[in-house]
Amino acid sequence: MKDYHALPARQEAMRLRQQLLSPAQPVTGPHAGHAGPDPHVYDGAADQALIVRDLPAVAPLATLIDRLYHAMFTRHPYLRQLFPESMDFQRAHLEHAFRFAIEHLDRPAELAGFCTRLGSGHRRLGVLPAHYHVFEESLVEALRATAGEAWERETERAWVRMHRFVTGAMIDGAAGTAREPGRWRATVVRHELRAPDLAVLRLHPCEPFHHRAGQYVPVQSPLLPHTWRSYTLACAPAGDLELHVRCVAAGGVSEALVTRTAPGDELHLGRPDGDTVLDDDLDRDVLIVAGGTGWATARALLEELVRRRPLGRTVHLFVGARSAAGFYDDAALTRLEARAPWLRVTRVTDADGPDPLPAALLRHADLSDRTAYLSGPAGLVATAAALLRRAGVPDHRIRHDPFPVGPGPVAPSGPPPAPGGSAARGAARTAPAGFPG
Numbered sequence: 001m002k003d004y005h006a007l008p009a010r011q012e013a014m015r016l017r018q019q020l021l022s023p024a025q026p027v028t029g030p031h032a033g034h035a036g037p038d039p040h041v042y043d044g045a046a047d048q049a050l051i052v053r054d055l056p057a058v059a060p061l062a063t064l065i066d067r068l069y070h071a072m073f074t075r076h077p078y079l080r081q082l083f084p085e086s087m088d089f090q091r092a093h094l095e096h097a098f099r100f101a102i103e104h105l106d107r108p109a110e111l112a113g114f115c116t117r118l119g120s121g122h123r124r125l126g127v128l129p130a131h132y133h134v135f136e137e138s139l140v141e142a143l144r145a146t147a148g149e150a151w152e153r154e155t156e157r158a159w160v161r162m163h164r165f166v167t168g169a170m171i172d173g174a175a176g177t178a179r180e181p182g183r184w185r186a187t188v189v190r191h192e193l194r195a196p197d198l199a200v201l202r203l204h205p206c207e208p209f210h211h212r213a214g215q216y217v218p219v220q221s222p223l224l225p226h227t228w229r230s231y232t233l234a235c236a237p238a239g240d241l242e243l244h245v246r247c248v249a250a251g252g253v254s255e256a257l258v259t260r261t262a263p264g265d266e267l268h269l270g271r272p273d274g275d276t277v278l279d280d281d282l283d284r285d286v287l288i289v290a291g292g293t294g295w296a297t298a299r300a301l302l303e304e305l306v307r308r309r310p311l312g313r314t315v316h317l318f319v320g321a322r323s324a325a326g327f328y329d330d331a332a333l334t335r336l337e338a339r340a341p342w343l344r345v346t347r348v349t350d351a352d353g354p355d356p357l358p359a360a361l362l363r364h365a366d367l368s369d370r371t372a373y374l375s376g377p378a379g380l381v382a383t384a385a386a387l388l389r390r391a392g393v394p395d396h397r398i399r400h401d402p403f404p405v406g407p408g409p410v411a412p413s414g415p416p417p418a419p420g421g422s423a424a425r426g427a428a429r430t431a432p433a434g435f436p437g
């Protein structure tokens with residue numbers, strides 16, 4: 001039955017992909033009719049140079065994006081219903097996605113890999129390949145309206161090629177996962193308030209759901225249609241799922257999950273993602289640094305380590321909270337400690353002095369020869385990553401999730417603008433996907 005649905009979806013994706021990449025595919029306006037980029041020979045560096053050169057003509061990107069959405073919803077009003085009521089988060093994400101694509105255009109293989117994953121994840125949003133064409137028309141309209149008379153058509157063609165390159169990879173990603181559901185349903189089976197602003201939720205997936213320890217998952221509550229936020233799953237794969245959610249602001253998904261969700265409610269989950277996972281071969285000691293609800297990642301990794309028994313290896317966990325009461329899941333940590341003789345735990349609170357987690361790390365004699373997993377507030381992750389790099393840990397052995405979306409300059413090449421300097425390249429470090437909370 002699943003195959004029955006997967007086949008037409010795959011055929012439709014292939015047809016639209018071919019159409020998008022076809023030389024005969026018209027682009028709106030008088031300069032229509034250029035070839036779309038072949039992903040294998042695409043000269044992203046040349047397009048990047050053109051786009052970056054003429055970026056001031058379409059700046060600020062926020063205005064360009066306003067015009068793009070305006071054009072899209074004017075031409076196709078039905079598309080508005082695919083988006084959340086407030087478009088603020090969406091606009092910020094799209095701006096970040098543009099910056100990310102432009103910055104990575106001179107590394108097409110890396111960009112394509114990222115977009116393939118993004119496309120798989122976008123299936124949960126109900127995005128169809130046909131929507132990408134509508135988006136392209138709206139993009140071109142917005143570019144022309146923003147740049148005015150001075151607009152270079154060659155630069156426009158570079159934008160269109162970039163868009164087609166990105167969407168081609170996204171369509172491939174969506175087609176490659178067409179056998180999976182685009183989203184999963186999960187029932188809340190337990191909801192515990194561990195602090196007035198912090199809840200631990202236990203979820204029972206209604207369909208088979210596969211993730212790896214340390215990955216995050218986009219979550220949608222029926223209380224906020226079309227709004228998704230990512231949370232790290234605080235468990236190794238073993239049936240039910242656990243989320244640790246701190247409510248940071250009113251009106252968002254976190255508030256809905258903490259204050260307005262109860263057992264019996266149904267949530268939607270997107271495809272799990274993230275590279276903060278254990279290597280297949282545990283070939284060196286492990287260091288885990290977790291602050292606040294970043295403990296969710298640490299707990300998942302530790303559960304997996306207990307299952308795999310890292311013989312001959314040690315694992316050192318540095319876990320931090322603002323105060324002793326902030327160790328909201330200490331019973332679980334104590335249980336894990338009892339089962340793991342190879343585990344050493346250092347608990348710190350802000351009463352231990354300024355920047356207690358980084359300070360505790362510095363006191364730890366040897367940081368160099370290990371694989372490190374970092375999770376929690378972005379400032380903490382950036383500081384810890386910088387300390388580890390200074391201690392000689394190579395980038396590919398410093399694992400953490402992408403930093404939250406934020407504005408930044410578009411640079412023609414080099415690493416994404418992560419706080420604390422260049423970041424590990426094994427995974428996307430600043431990314432248009434939602435940052436797990």
Ligand SMILES: NC(=O)C1=CN([C@@H]2O[C@H](COP(=O)(O)OP(=O)(O)OC[C@H]3O[C@@H](n4cnc5c(N)ncnc54)[C@H](O)[C@@H]3O)[C@@H](O)[C@H]2O)C=CC1
Pocket residue numbers: 216232246290291292293294295296297319320321322326348349350355356357358374375376377378379380381383400401435436437
């Ligand atoms: N996969 C991941 O990386 C995950 C990230 N998070 C993020 O973690 C954060 C957790 O927030 P809370 O629980 O409110 O944490 P919190 O603000 O209560 O801080 C927890 C610990 O981190 C330390 N810390 C905070 N900011 C720091 C900084 N700039 N530099 C050095 N140390 C710092 C504190 O001293 C404390 O020990 C949220 O922003 C959430 O989005 C949460 C879960 C998973």
